[in-house]
Amino acid sequence: MSELSRDAVAHLAGLARIDLADAELDRMVGELAVILEAVATVQQAPIGDVPAMSHPLPLVNVTRPDVVRPCLPAEDALAGAPEAEEGRFSVPRILSDD
Amino acid sequence: MTTTAHDAVLGWEATVTAYEPVMGLEVHVELGTATKMFCGCPTTFGAQPNSQVCPVCLGLPGALPVVNEVAVESAIRIGLALNCEIAPWCRFARKNYFYPDMPKNFQTSQYDEPIAFNGHLDVDLEDGSAYRVEIERAHMEEDTGKSLHVGGATGRIHGATHSLVDYNRAGIPLIEIVTKPMTGAGERAPEIARAYVATLRDLLLGLGVSDVKMEQGSMRCDVNLSLMPRGSAEFGTRSETKNVNSLRSVERAVRFEMTRHAAILSAGGSVVQETRHWHEDTGMTTAGRVKSDAEDYRYFPEPDLVPLAPPAEVVAALRASLPEPPVARRKRLQDAWGYSDLELRDVVNAGLLDLIEQTVAAGASPAAARKWWSGEIARRANAEGTDVASYAGQLGVTPAHVAELEALVTSSRLNDSMARQAWEGVLDGEGSPTAVADARGLQLVADTGALAAAVEKVIAANPEVAEKIRDGKVQAVGALIGQVMKEMRGQADAAAARELILSLLGQA
Ligand SMILES: [Zn+2]
Numbered sequence: 001m002s003e004l005s006r007d008a009v010a011h012l013a014g015l016a017r018i019d020l021a022d023a024e025l026d027r028m029v030g031e032l033a034v035i036l037e038a039v040a041t042v043q044q045a046p047i048g049d050v051p052a053m054s055h056p057l058p059l060v061n062v063t064r065p066d067v068v069r070p071c072l073p074a075e076d077a078l079a080g081a082p083e084a085e086e087g088r089f090s091v092p093r094i095l096s097d098d
Numbered sequence: 099m100t101t102t103a104h105d106a107v108l109g110w111e112a113t114v115t116a117y118e119p120v121m122g123l124e125v126h127v128e129l130g131t132a133t134k135m136f137c138g139c140p141t142t143f144g145a146q147p148n149s150q151v152c153p154v155c156l157g158l159p160g161a162l163p164v165v166n167e168v169a170v171e172s173a174i175r176i177g178l179a180l181n182c183e184i185a186p187w188c189r190f191a192r193k194n195y196f197y198p199d200m201p202k203n204f205q206t207s208q209y210d211e212p213i214a215f216n217g218h219l220d221v222d223l224e225d226g227s228a229y230r231v232e233i234e235r236a237h238m239e240e241d242t243g244k245s246l247h248v249g250g251a252t253g254r255i256h257g258a259t260h261s262l263v264d265y266n267r268a269g270i271p272l273i274e275i276v277t278k279p280m281t282g283a284g285e286r287a288p289e290i291a292r293a294y295v296a297t298l299r300d301l302l303l304g305l306g307v308s309d310v311k312m313e314q315g316s317m318r319c320d321v322n323l324s325l326m327p328r329g330s331a332e333f334g335t336r337s338e339t340k341n342v343n344s345l346r347s348v349e350r351a352v353r354f355e356m357t358r359h360a361a362i363l364s365a366g367g368s369v370v371q372e373t374r375h376w377h378e379d380t381g382m383t384t385a386g387r388v389k390s391d392a393e394d395y396r397y398f399p400e401p402d403l404v405p406l407a408p409p410a411e412v413v414a415a416l417r418a419s420l421p422e423p424p425v426a427r428r429k430r431l432q433d434a435w436g437y438s439d440l441e442l443r444d445v446v447n448a449g450l451l452d453l454i455e456q457t458v459a460a461g462a463s464p465a466a467a468r469k470w471w472s473g474e475i476a477r478r479a480n481a482e483g484t485d486v487a488s489y490a491g492q493l494g495v496t497p498a499h500v501a502e503l504e505a506l507v508t509s510s511r512l513n514d515s516m517a518r519q520a521w522e523g524v525l526d527g528e529g530s531p532t533a534v535a536d537a538r539g540l541q542l543v544a545d546t547g548a549l550a551a552a553v554e555k556v557i558a559a560n561p562e563v564a565e566k567i568r569d570g571k572v573q574a575v576g577a578l579i580g581q582v583m584k585e586m587r588g589q590a591d592a593a594a595a596r597e598l599i600l601s602l603l604g605q606a
Contacts, residue, residue: 011394015194015394015396016196017196054189054398054399054400054401054405055399055401055403055404055405057404059404060187060404060405060406060407061404061406061407061408062164062165062403062404063164063165063166063167063170064138064164064165064166064167065167065168066131066132066133066166066167066168066169067132067133067138068132068133068138068139068140069133069137069138069139069152070138071138071139071140071149071150071151071152072151072152072153072156073149074146074147074148074149074151077148077149077151077156077265078148080158085248085262086147086246086262087146087147087148087264088147088148088246088262088263088264089148089198089201089262089263089264089265090260090261090262090263091198091245091260091261091262091263092260093258093259093260093261094197094198094245094247094255094258094261095255095256095258
């Protein structure tokens with residue numbers, strides 16, 4: 001399953017909002033294929049009838065009571081933002097011109 | 099904004115004659131929990147921007163979510179009320195997308211393991227018939243932040259230079275309720291859509307899980323719609339109209355989309371699969387994002403949360419504690435109170451059901467309870483732009499007041515017009531009905547001598563009318579009662595006056 005097309009890499013880059021130049025795309029196809037191949041070795045693990053799992057611990061129903069806890073002051077919440085305006089996070093234009 | 103040729107519409111008659119709609123509704127409900135879905139931040143509406151956030155709901159590195167137990171309980175109760183099966187085991191999933199309304203770059207949702215699935219909701223239609231809406235699923239997720247778009251025309255995202263985001267809403271528990279595709283609705287599709295959302299709203303209100311205020315966005319509806327030519331069973335291409343946020347808009351949006359699709363199809367064109375934006379002012383939708391392979395959310399099970407496995411006994415206890423469904427309650431009350439369909443609809447629409455029920459419990463007749471609550475107080479509440487229940491709450495007017503007022507009538511202390519005056523005094527803040535009657539000197543004259551004198555005087559002054567009554571034309575008595583009331587300056591008991599006149603004229 002190490003067959004990775006240039007189109008698939010371009011699609012993934014699009015989903016991840018990473019702007020790749022043609023040359024970078026060419027390079028990534030090769031590099032990602034190597035990484036996938038390396039990861040694919042886990043498929044050789046003798047799992048037998050071990051059920052698929054999404055969490056390593058056999059826990060269910062970990063919940064908390066519906067009780068308010070202190071939150072961050074607004075200025076602290078915004079402190080790490082590259083830009084803020086009117087107490088809000090300022091983000092770049094969402095839609096491109098068309 | 100460009101206007102596309104797609105906005106042409108076909109006439110309604112032509113639309114429903116040629117095409118059959120297939121409709122699916124997705125309703126998002128914000129739960130009324132004190133805290134968010136995965137963190138302890140409060141959920142108060144209208145707070146200062148970004149004052150109800152923490153590392154979890156801001157998606158800061160290393161922050162770990164923990165599920166709100168009340169939100170899970172509410173989700174199960176909603177599922178049960180919608181006659182759904184409850185999953186014995188299910189997980190949350192990450193829905194990955196890049197949009198600044200979600201600081202994590204994913205929304206924690208449920209994918210192929212919803213907590214509730216395969217249900218139905220019966221809705222009553224105007225003509226008295228019922229339509230069963232099949233429920234596909236109800237799943238848990240979290241709300242997104244709110245964006246202000248700056249630099250474009252009137253806050254629109256198009257042409258904006260940048261956007262400002264408030265994450266107070268991000269992470270508030272949401273339940274998304276998805277119907278199965280509804281077919282066979284025909285020309286009733288708009289009405290069914292509205293009735294479904296209204297019934298769902300009442301149901302959720304009755305469960306006490308949400309304030310379901312569509313105007314504040316705590317309940318939002320997306321309308322999926324496609325058409326197929328009559329006689330065909332193959333679904334057409336659908337459009338998805340987002341954020342239709344009032345009952346009336348739901349009805350109008352379905353209708354508009356049906357006629358828009360019909361115009362395209364009847365001209366030989368193809369409907370584009372896209373998101374549409376609903377415009378309340380024009381009653382139309384406009385094109386939004388075209389659905390494409392960009393909608394590839396790469397869902398995977400949320401690794402930071404463990405699965406939910408609601409124990410059967412917990413589900414059974416929640417089922418046992420469900421309130422009576424609103425439709426069943428209305429039917430029961432209508433039977434008990436003897437209201438006509440129209441009377442019932444009016445009191446339901448005016449939100450008077452609880453008040454009337456409490457007033458009847460306090461001793462008034464159902465007819466009297468309806469009369470008082472839908473009269474002067476409703477007129478005043480309407481003038482104040484509020485509903486009767488909230489208005490009565492502000493005034494401190496209670497069902498016990500109405501029952502007391504009615505008791506003053508049935509015990510013959512007040513006649514109807516005096517009772518109206520007493521009621522106005524109560525609404526003006528002058529105190530209880532008895533206190534107002536005392537203070538205003540409202541009291542039927544109990545002195546039978548005075549009544550007899552007035553009756554004799556009126557009979558003597560109207561020999562012709564008296565003669566008619568002697569001859570059996572009993573309905574003529576009304577004219578004499580009116581004069582007796584006048585004679586006694588409104589302080590007479592009309593029923594007693596009537597009785598006395600008839601007996602004096604040999605008709606009792
Ligand atoms: Zn938080």
